Amino acid sequence: MAELEIQLNDPQTLYRRWEDSQWNPFTVDLGRDQEQWAEMREGDRGLIYWVLSSLMVAEERITTKFSGLVGAHGSEEEASFLATQQVDEARHMQFYARFQDEVIADPATVAAHVERSRAQVSPAFRQIFDVELVSAHERLVANPDDLASKVRFVTLYHLILEGTLGLTTFRFVTDYLKEHRMLPGFVDGYSKIHHDETRHIGYGVWFLREAVKESPGVAPDSIREMLRTLLPSVAESLSPSSEPDGPDLDALGVSGEEIRDFALGGLTRRLEIVGVPLETVF
Numbered sequence: 001m002a003e004l005e006i007q008l009n010d011p012q013t014l015y016r017r018w019e020d021s022q023w024n025p026f027t028v029d030l031g032r033d034q035e036q037w038a039e040m041r042e043g044d045r046g047l048i049y050w051v052l053s054s055l056m057v058a059e060e061r062i063t064t065k066f067s068g069l070v071g072a073h074g075s076e077e078e079a080s081f082l083a084t085q086q087v088d089e090a091r092h093m094q095f096y097a098r099f100q101d102e103v104i105a106d107p108a109t110v111a112a113h114v115e116r117s118r119a120q121v122s123p124a125f126r127q128i129f130d131v132e133l134v135s136a137h138e139r140l141v142a143n144p145d146d147l148a149s150k151v152r153f154v155t156l157y158h159l160i161l162e163g164t165l166g167l168t169t170f171r172f173v174t175d176y177l178k179e180h181r182m183l184p185g186f187v188d189g190y191s192k193i194h195h196d197e198t199r200h201i202g203y204g205v206w207f208l209r210e211a212v213k214e215s216p217g218v219a220p221d222s223i224r225e226m227l228r229t230l231l232p233s234v235a236e237s238l239s240p241s242s243e244p245d246g247p248d249l250d251a252l253g254v255s256g257e258e259i260r261d262f263a264l265g266g267l268t269r270r271l272e273i274v275g276v277p278l279e280t281v282f
């Protein structure tokens with residue numbers, strides 16, 4: 001498994017990368033996935049459906065609770081990059097909706113898919129996406145010039161949602177699908193999404209590191225405060241046993257400990273780069 005390449009590039013460099021990395025969610029080949037879906041055993045189908053539901057709800061939130069950050073840009077270059085991230089998130093949501101339409105064969109609007117997917121996700125997941133993300137976004141919209149609000153939002157969005165939950169889910173789900181040669185179109189689209197996500201996370205780490213350098217009082221405190229609020233829900237939503245009625249995540253063939261180590265390892269490395277080591281949070 002390739003390591004995440006942390007691109008500590010400035011927003012202009014990331015913008016240029018985006019121009020060179022265009023892809024179309026409607027041209028990913030889903031033909032083999034359609035055949036496989038029809039023949040898949042019930043357990044696998046339940047697992048994939050649950051994963052897809054989480055991704056669908058996450059991308060919907062991530063797409064619709066982002067514009068406040070675009071409005072809080074510090075430079076034209078940063079505004080340009082953030083506008084591309086907003087497009088990327090919409091593209092990701094479109095890919096998952098298309099997969100539901102064409103593979104799960106249940107054509108509906110994006111809203112209907114999100115609505116149905118919501119029934120599948122855990123309370124911890126809802127706490128992060130429906131409560132914490134929504135309130136951090138509202139606070140940023142109301143105070144676009146407030147550094148603490150922007151730092152809190154980027155900590156939540158780029159460091160936790162994308163960098164911790166997103167990368168961890170990608171790693172274990174694609175490992176499983178590749179090992180079992182399942183859903184190659186889904187893996188292809190999800191890998192393209194992952195490539196976009198590494199660019200987004202690169203921005204987040206860059207921004208937080210700059211903020212800590214420029215405001216060594218406010219920025220580290222805001223990062224620590226946000227992490228203390230979120231980490232219990234993050235740990236819970238990454239724990240397979242937190243889903244008594246959910247699908248059998250043990251089927252992925254990885255232990256809760258492996259998942260936690262992977263998630264925590266990445267977060268620890270990124271916080272190190274930002275200049276707020278994890279051990280200083282608690």
Ligand SMILES: [Fe+2]
Nearest residue numbers: 059088089092
């Ligand atoms: Fe995304």
Ligand SMILES: [Fe+2]
Nearest residue numbers: 089162197200
């Ligand atoms: Fe993203």
